[in-house]
Amino acid sequence: MIEPHSRYHAVPTTTYTLPDGRTVAHLRRRFLPRPEELTTVGEHVVAAGDRLDRIAARTYGDAEQSWRIADANRATRPDDLTAVPGRRLRITLPAEVSGPGVGGGTVR
Numbered sequence: 362m363i364e365p366h367s368r369y370h371a372v373p374t375t376t377y378t379l380p381d382g383r384t385v386a387h388l389r390r391r392f393l394p395r396p397e398e399l400t401t402v403g404e405h406v407v408a409a410g411d412r413l414d415r416i417a418a419r420t421y422g423d424a425e426q427s428w429r430i431a432d433a434n435r436a437t438r439p440d441d442l443t444a445v446p447g448r449r450l451r452i453t454l455p456a457e458v459s460g461p462g463v464g465g466g467t468v469r
Contacts, residue, residue, distance in 0.1 A: 363388075368428045371457065396435050399453035405430075407448040413439050420452050429455060 363370045372388045379385060405416050417427040431439040433453040442450055 366423060366426060368432075393435075394432055394456040396433050396451065396453070399433050399451075399456060401433075401451050401453050403452040405450045405452055407443050407446050407450060409446045411443045411446075413443055416443070416450070429453065432456075 369388055369391055372391045374386055375389050376384050376386050413427040413430055414424040417430055418424040430450055433451045434442055436442050
């Protein structure tokens, strides 16, 4: 049901029974990872005209992974991340592979 690279892929489903007896399946709540627990593998310095989807395409090879950059930089409004040229954005490994002793190279 959920694509493997979606931010919701690891979120479990549950059901809710409506008053009329119908059952509705839905995703449980997705909790945001703590950025300080994600393994930084590089950074991106925002340039004028940058867009989060384009940064994700260059760094992760997939424009739809822009949510990873938002998570890594604790963004509640992702467009704010590229609003000011010169801002440094953390590029991290996904939460499921981050942890002690993980990390390495630089992404620019």
